[in-house]
Amino acid sequence: xxxxxxxxxxxxxxxxxxxGKMRVPAVIYADEAxxxxxxxxxxxxxTNVATLPGIxxxxxxxxxxxxxxxxxxxxxxxxxxxxxxxVSAGGVGFDISCGVRTLHTGLTAAAIAxxxxxLADRLFTHVPAGVGSTGQVRLNAAEMDAMLRGGxxxxxxxxxxxxxxxxxxxxxxxxAGAEPGQVSEQAKRRQRDEIGTLGSGNxxxxxxxxxxxxxxxxxxxxxxxxxxVVVSIHCGSRGLGHQIGTEFLRQMVIAAPGHGIDLPDxxxxxxxIQSSLGQAYLGAMRAAVNCALANxxxxxxxxxxxxxxxxxxxxxxxxxxxxxxxxxxxTHTVDGQSRRLYVHRKGxxxxxxxxxxxxxxxxxxxxxxxxxxxxxxxxxxxxxxxxAGMARAFASACHGAGRSMSRHQATRQWHGRALVDELAGxxxxxxxxxxxxxxxxxxxAYKDVSxxxxxxxxxxxxxxxxxxxxxxxxxx
Amino acid sequence: MxxxxxxxxxxxxxxxxxxxxxTLAAAFEQAALAMTAVVTDPARVVxxxxxxxxxxxxxxxxxxxxxxxxxxxxxxxxxxxxxxFEIHIEGHRLQATAWGEAVDPDKHRPAxxxxxxxxTALKVGRNESGQWLAQCVVDV
Numbered sequence: 181x182x183x184x185x186x187x188x189x190x191x192x193x194x195x196x197x198x199x200g201k202m203r204v205p206a207v208i209y210a211d212e213a214x215x216x217x218x219x220x221x222x223x224x225x226x227t228n229v230a231t232l233p234g235i236x237x238x239x240x241x242x243x244x245x246x247x248x249x250x251x252x253x254x255x256x257x258x259x260x261x262x263x264x265x266x267v268s269a270g271g272v273g274f275d276i277s278c279g280v281r282t283l284h285t286g287l288t289a290a291a292i293a294x295x296x297x298x299l300a301d302r303l304f305t306h307v308p309a310g311v312g313s314t315g316q317v318r319l320n321a322a323e324m325d326a327m328l329r330g331g332x333x334x335x336x337x338x339x340x341x342x343x344x345x346x347x348x349x350x351x352x353x354x355x356a357g358a359e360p361g362q363v364s365e366q367a368k369r370r371q372r373d374e375i376g377t378l379g380s381g382n383x384x385x386x387x388x389x390x391x392x393x394x395x396x397x398x399x400x401x402x403x404x405x406x407x408x409v410v411v412s413i414h415c416g417s418r419g420l421g422h423q424i425g426t427e428f429l430r431q432m433v434i435a436a437p438g439h440g441i442d443l444p445d446x447x448x449x450x451x452x453i454q455s456s457l458g459q460a461y462l463g464a465m466r467a468a469v470n471c472a473l474a475n476x477x478x479x480x481x482x483x484x485x486x487x488x489x490x491x492x493x494x495x496x497x498x499x500x501x502x503x504x505x506x507x508x509x510x511t512h513t514v515d516g517q518s519r520r521l522y523v524h525r526k527g528x529x530x531x532x533x534x535x536x537x538x539x540x541x542x543x544x545x546x547x548x549x550x551x552x553x554x555x556x557x558x559x560x561x562x563x564x565x566x567x568a569g570m571a572r573a574f575a576s577a578c579h580g581a582g583r584s585m586s587r588h589q590a591t592r593q594w595h596g597r598a599l600v601d602e603l604a605g606x607x608x609x610x611x612x613x614x615x616x617x618x619x620x621x622x623x624x625a626y627k628d629v630s631x632x633x634x635x636x637x638x639x640x641x642x643x644x645x646x647x648x649x650x651x652x653x654x655x656x
Numbered sequence: 657m658x659x660x661x662x663x664x665x666x667x668x669x670x671x672x673x674x675x676x677x678x679t680l681a682a683a684f685e686q687a688a689l690a691m692t693a694v695v696t697d698p699a700r701v702v703x704x705x706x707x708x709x710x711x712x713x714x715x716x717x718x719x720x721x722x723x724x725x726x727x728x729x730x731x732x733x734x735x736x737x738x739x740x741f742e743i744h745i746e747g748h749r750l751q752a753t754a755w756g757e758a759v760d761p762d763k764h765r766p767a768x769x770x771x772x773x774x775x776t777a778l779k780v781g782r783n784e785s786g787q788w789l790a791q792c793v794v795d796v
Binding site: 219221246247248249253274275310311312313314366369370372379380381419422423425426429430433434445446447449583584585586587588589613614615616617620656 | 664665666667668669670671695714718721722725728729732733735758759760761764765766767768769771772773774775776778793795796
């Protein structure tokens with residue numbers, strides 16, 4: 181990207197003053213190397229977001245930003261319903277509430293080493309992954325609606341986990357305001373047998389070793405100890421979320437002129453929050469958030485079953501669960517005033533600082549765990565929300581490494597089998613139904629996650645706590 | 657028919673699909689094949705199960721997205737892959753039969769699931785040589 185387009189506010193903050201139809205500035209958080217490598221589309225998409233009605237303060241992009249649909253992936257924008265603000269199906273994305281959760285095992289990597297192969301094989305057969313895989317749960321119409329209303333709480337009521345888990349999930353495991361009646365029959369049809377499945381693409385279940393601690397105090401509070409192993413799960417709302425995204429994107433594109441909205445890009449499709457379409461989407465999207473939370477909760481249960489069998493007595497306690505693709509009504513201070521805003525995070529993580537009332541009691545004084553998933557062979561990170569971060573990008577941080585190369589290029593550059601062997605040589609066991617899928621997800625096709633996390637830390641979006649290295653990766 | 661083919665084009669996070677043919681319907685058929693090829697080799701998919709699809713949209717570009725999304729819904733809900741298509745388009749109304757078979761992970765080695773067809777790089781029209789072209793990016 182051409183750096184001359186920006187005003188450099190600091191070493192890691194780049195600003196574009198409003199031009200053309202932009203209502204607010206655009207701000208990118210990244211170091212010079214990351215922003216240079218960013219696709220020009222990020223600039224175009226972010227400045228387009230800044231033109232949307234009712235946008236507040238600025239359109240933001242995280243250090244892992246890349247070319248998305250309408251919004252860049254790694255984009256954050258907040259809207260005021262009373263100022264004509266909009267909700268955008270493109271601003272949330274197709275995989276609604278795709279996210280990451282991480283669990284303690286309390287076991288050291290050394291203790292797990294002799295059982296690594298067995299754990300990898302058992303997790304791969306027990307957790308459905310990949311195209312066409314189905315879960316054990318079949319939902320009838322009434323159960324489907326109960327799941328869409330209850331989220332992870334519904335799962336816990338059905339013996340998938342415990343009440344203690346709910347405390348460590350955003351929205352305490354259940355997004356309020358979900359309206360299953362706004363979810364089409366087609367979307368429900370896609371979900372009938374998909375609860376408790378990982379999906380494919382960049383979704384995974386990993387065993388990871390904590391290899392470095394940066395912030396001892398926060399690590400203690402999150403109970404992260406160097407040398408111990410955690411389980412991380414990355415997946416979303418499956419077919420239901422994809423179908424809701426598809427259907428509302430279409431409706432919003434067609435309705436935009438009637439709402440007096442001039443879309444610079446069809447993927448930016450949106451509707452006024454205070455319109456029947458906007459409200460219908462919010463009701464359906466919140467149901468999809470609950471679907472994702474229920475899905476990760478059921479997968480957690482499956483992982484616990486495997487551990488109970490292979491390593492009896494192991495307790496997998498949830499550290500936290502974050503969602504990446506959401507629109508949430510939150511209170512933020514803008515120009516000294518407290519305002520209720522609809523915050524869109526497309527490929528970005530909520531990062532509430534210490535004292536935030538939404539945090540569980542036992543973490544409120546330290547801040548929210550911010551879980552950053554890396555690519556298959558590289559590292560993942562755990563960060564913590566900060567006081568300073570609350571005033572930047574509406575308390576948001578990056579969400580992962582972000583792709584730097586297309587799937588097409590990746591399959592030309594890497595061969596799945598060779599990659600699996602190479603990673604095995606580094607002590608990382610890959611299990612996947614598709615070798616081409618593995619090649620498409622090659623670690624080299626992603627940005628350097630460490631550089632992304634470093635930039636997020638330096639920009640004050642969130643603070644580094646620990647680094648995790650993969651031991652086993654179950655790929656969808 | 658001559659000159660009928662499909663291809664993929666790169667997108668940073670996802671995959672672009674393009675169908676080319678002598679008619680609008682042929683280009684739509686080829687685009688659908690290109691979408692199957694995102695998941696698996698279409699030659700490995702036996703066309704022995706038929707599904708009827710109908711859709712209608714305000715214009716040809718939205719019709720392409722609707723057509724692909726209708727296929728994605730059937731692929732996901734019935735766990736099918738498609739390899740043969742017969743399409744009739746009148747105005748902006750499409751009527752089609754898609755043939756395929758159930759996904760078999762051992763046989764098809766599916767690389768990735770298609771989540772949705774998008775409006776990114778969406779184009780339907782004639783190219784310089786007068787052939788019909790239908791393309792967009794699919795989210796995977």
